[in-house]
Amino acid sequence: MTTAIFGAMTVSPLTIIRRMSTNEALRNAKRDLRAVVAKRLGELDVKSVQEQSQVVVALLTSLPEYQQARRVSIYLSMPTGEIDTAAMVQNALEQGKQVFIPFTHKAMPAPKQGEDQKPSVMDMVSLESLEDYHGLKRNSWGIPTPTNKSLETRENCIGAMKAGKAGLDLIVMPGVAFDGECRRLGHGKGYYDYFLRRYSEESNGDMPFTVGVALKDQFIDPPASVPVGDKDWSLDTIIVGDGKVVRR
Known part of the structure; x- marks a missing residue:
């Protein structure tokens, strides 16, 4: 049997086939779970989302990790289908925390062929005030988003770390599905996973506390689990709209 050479490693065709098969099975499992959750969310009314969001905000703000955090990242929510984070942003700013929000843009420089880098990446940029928040325009997903022009005056989290400044203490993360082992399934773009990898490399593994927030309709009860x-x-922890708090 012939072999293929990858860098310094010699890999047999059988190994390559197994890896391809495993990767395909993982992609299919993720796709199927996203479809299941999307159906659940499609049947959810606005009142339920708002009630669950209030529960999650109350639990988040009671966490000692949140109370002690000075620099926090909070995703800005879509109009439906996920926990509403507007009250989180307001609370954090009122508590004097420095708030960072996601901004997705094309990778610069553009990745080369075969390079392990996303064609577009997500950074965390500073949000200055409630007035700043309310002034953000919504993108095609209905998510409040900073303008490219405003980035000239916003602090970029990873850029600030490279300059010797503090990183993040806590990140509030969205997702499609979550489970009791604190696993998370995103929308498939890999933005948060890639951001965390970049952050880890820059911080030498000193990571912020990560909090997933989920509607009860996004939480997968055992024995089922999120494929990863x-x-x-x-x-590190997941807060669910029915009042459940799961810690890793």
């Missing part, structure tokens, strides 16, 4: 691969990051 070796590039998927687990969370």
